[in-house]
Amino acid sequence: MHEDKYKDKYYERPNGDRPVEEWLQSLTKQERAGIKSKMQSLREEGLLLISTKMLKSIKNIEKRDKQDKNLYELVYSNLRVCTYFDSTRQTFVYLRGWKKKRDIQWDDVNNCRELLHEYLAR
Amino acid sequence: MEPREDLKRELQDPEFAKFYGADQARIQLALTLVATRSKLGLKQKEIAAKLGASQPYIAKLEKGDANPTIGKIGSMLALLDFRLVTLSAPLLPEPTKPMAGFAGDASVTEGLEDTGAGAPFEGRLRDKLPSSATAGEALYDWRPTSPSYPPEAVTTGGAV
Numbered sequence A: 001m002h003e004d005k006y007k008d009k010y011y012e013r014p015n016g017d018r019p020v021e022e023w024l025q026s027l028t029k030q031e032r033a034g035i036k037s038k039m040q041s042l043r044e045e046g047l048l049l050i051s052t053k054m055l056k057s058i059k060n061i062e063k064r065d066k067q068d069k070n071l072y073e074l075v076y077s078n079l080r081v082c083t084y085f086d087s088t089r090q091t092f093v094y095l096r097g098w099k100k101k102r103d104i105q106w107d108d109v110n111n112c113r114e115l116l117h118e119y120l121a122r
Numbered sequence B: 001m002e003p004r005e006d007l008k009r010e011l012q013d014p015e016f017a018k019f020y021g022a023d024q025a026r027i028q029l030a031l032t033l034v035a036t037r038s039k040l041g042l043k044q045k046e047i048a049a050k051l052g053a054s055q056p057y058i059a060k061l062e063k064g065d066a067n068p069t070i071g072k073i074g075s076m077l078a079l080l081d082f083r084l085v086t087l088s089a090p091l092l093p094e095p096t097k098p099m100a101g102f103a104g105d106a107s108v109t110e111g112l113e114d115t116g117a118g119a120p121f122e123g124r125l126r127d128k129l130p131s132s133a134t135a136g137e138a139l140y141d142w143r144p145t146s147p148s149y150p151p152e153a154v155t156t157g158g159a160v
Helices: A019-025 A029-052 A066-070 A106-121 B003-010 B014-040 B044-051 B055-062 B070-079 B106-112 B121-128 B130-140 B151-155
Strands: A007-010 A055-057 A071-076 A079-086 A091-099
Touching: A007 A019, A007 A029, A007 B003, A019 A029, A019 A091, A029 A055, A029 A071, A029 A079, A029 A091, A029 B003, A029 B014, A066 A071, A066 A079, A071 A106, A079 A106, A091 A106, B003 B014, B014 B044, B014 B055, B044 B055, B044 B070
Parallel strands: A007 A091
Antiparallel strands: A055 A071, A071 A079, A079 A091
């Protein structure tokens, strides 16, 4: 039977901002449907999505911290959503979304990390 | 609003639902193709050669980015000794249920009983469709021995 096996949530910053939820509103309906479809598959399949490359581990991080190994990016076309897998709560936390350009977006990856540290500090 | 509720709200819009349904079909196909390839122990390059396709195209299919015709899917699977089986399931599956862990605690286990109300049709038709069930179970063998992957999770992909 199909069912959600994992939970997920949009990260809410201390100031009340919800970066991914707000970013999704800036996308077209088709792009939003694509991202939300991937999120649904993440709730159903979890880390199995890595086998399809729809979910990728974020590896290009200098001075990786222990928790960085649970940092992933959900991929839809040129769109990326950075997500942290909170294994104790079996929950995916969506931290930040962006449109990927040709080069690695260091600012986006580092910003994603900052949000992760902010989330973990709470 | 949490992502699941957010999705439920957006699915009220038929245009959004159409885009969503198309993407879900591509994802399910991708999951099934990855499972099939892994079961056969082949690399993308090897499977591409068998199918007369390019490796980048196989990668695209497995990533859910390609949009092959249903005939093309059938042809590709036939070359791998599989066939297409299609199934339908509720657009939005059941939400996450708490883990049952306290024997005798009715409040915990009560909600976990499967009434079949939201189950994919294939669950109820399985006895009547022995060949489909066999194909689905063949793929199930490949899946990791995790409780996260019941047979239904594979067969509902649509292609076996």
